[in-house]
Amino acid sequence: MRNDLFELELLGGATERRFRALRPELGAMPWGTMDLSRAREEDLIAARRAWTGAAYQEHRTAVACAATLRALLEARAPVDLVGISSRFPLDEMVHVELCARMAMECGGGTEIRYDPDYVVLDASPSLSPLVRACELAVRFFCVGEAISIPLLRATWKKARHPLPRAVLGRIVKDEAAHGAFGFTVLDWALPDLTPEDLAHLGRMADVGIDFLHRQWDDLARRPRSAPHDGDVLNWMATDEYLEAAHRALEYNVRAPLKARGVPLRDRALEAPAR
Ligand SMILES: [Fe+2]
Ligand SMILES: [Fe+2]
Numbered sequence: 001m002r003n004d005l006f007e008l009e010l011l012g013g014a015t016e017r018r019f020r021a022l023r024p025e026l027g028a029m030p031w032g033t034m035d036l037s038r039a040r041e042e043d044l045i046a047a048r049r050a051w052t053g054a055a056y057q058e059h060r061t062a063v064a065c066a067a068t069l070r071a072l073l074e075a076r077a078p079v080d081l082v083g084i085s086s087r088f089p090l091d092e093m094v095h096v097e098l099c100a101r102m103a104m105e106c107g108g109g110t111e112i113r114y115d116p117d118y119v120v121l122d123a124s125p126s127l128s129p130l131v132r133a134c135e136l137a138v139r140f141f142c143v144g145e146a147i148s149i150p151l152l153r154a155t156w157k158k159a160r161h162p163l164p165r166a167v168l169g170r171i172v173k174d175e176a177a178h179g180a181f182g183f184t185v186l187d188w189a190l191p192d193l194t195p196e197d198l199a200h201l202g203r204m205a206d207v208g209i210d211f212l213h214r215q216w217d218d219l220a221r222r223p224r225s226a227p228h229d230g231d232v233l234n235w236m237a238t239d240e241y242l243e244a245a246h247r248a249l250e251y252n253v254r255a256p257l258k259a260r261g262v263p264l265r266d267r268a269l270e271a272p273a274r
Contacts, residue, residue: 006056006112008100023094029166034105047106050235055099056112062092063119064140065178071123071133072185081188085181091174098167105163131197134189135204138262141182143208143253149179150248155235164234179252186260202263205253209264212249216242 010016020027036044065088072082103109120140123132152175156168186201193201224238236244254264 002115002117003113004116006052006059006114007109008055008096022090025170026094026098029170030162031101031105034161034163036106044107045110048103048108049110051099051103051106052109052112055096055103055109056114058092058095058099060119061140061144062089062096064136064144065089065092067120067122068133068136068140071129071136075129075133075189077133077185078188081184084177088178088181091178095171095174098170102164102167127200130189130192131200134185134193134197134201137182137185138201138205138257139208141178142186142257143182143205143212145175145178146180146182146252146256147212147245147248149175150252151236151241151244154241154244158234158236160234183256183260186262190260198261199263202257202265205257205262206265209249209253209267212245216245 010019039047065085069082069085069089072085100109123135125132127135149172152168152172156165156172159165159168219238220242222238235241258264
């Protein structure tokens with residue numbers, strides 16, 4: 001197992017200029033305008049940790065988008081479908097930088113260690129290219145990306161300061177296309193999928209949903225901090241977030257999957273997590 005430090009750099013020069021030209025709105029964001037003079041020490045640490053964690057999650061999502069793109073190419077997916085998804089890794093790299101810069105605005109990144117060999121779970125090589133592409137589209141897009149949109153949008157609406165508002169607004173705008181994409185892939189592939197393929201996709205969706213539940217159960221067990229003046233993050237309160245997350249899972253993930261004939265486990269019959 002590797003234990004690398006998650007750190008980022010820019011190559012600079014002409015490469016950075018070309019990267020900046022692709023997304024000029026980043027430079028226009030009100031960097032350096034957050035007044036942190038009333039923030040408590042623990043709020044700053046929480047904000048630095050949250051934005052660094054967000055940068056790492058965006059990095060993971062970039063890997064997930066690239067893996068899905070490769071699988072779609074291997075499945076000879078339609079040119080326009082592949083074409084629009086080739087923009088997603090770029091979007092995610094922009095999000096990585098935005099979140100990392102937000103951590104810097106709050107005083108600097110915090111330490112994250114990880115194994116780069118296990119950033120995402122790839123599809124099984126024994127599956128056909130079409131089912132591999134669909135599995136990754138389901139796990140990374142129909143579950144992962146589709147769930148994050150309503151949650152990001154709610155976080156963006158709560159942001160008061162112009163800088164996090166601009167950053168979250170940019171991310172929300174890009175993510176809208178990512179969230180719908182997985183279902184577009186499914187709609188394209190459905191005529192060629194067998195009931196066994198659909199059952200496999202259902203199991204894989206449940207793997208992704210189980211992962212979300214574990215994260216939320218962990219969040220639910222953490223102590224709550226009361227809203228207070230000087231809160232740098234001003235993200236959603238935990239209970240509000242969890243309620244929105246469970247709602248989004250039902251309406252934005254499970255319902256559209258089931259509508260396409262992807263069979264999911266009936267969670268109403270399971271004991272609630274403690
Ligand atoms: Fe993203
Ligand atoms: Fe995304």
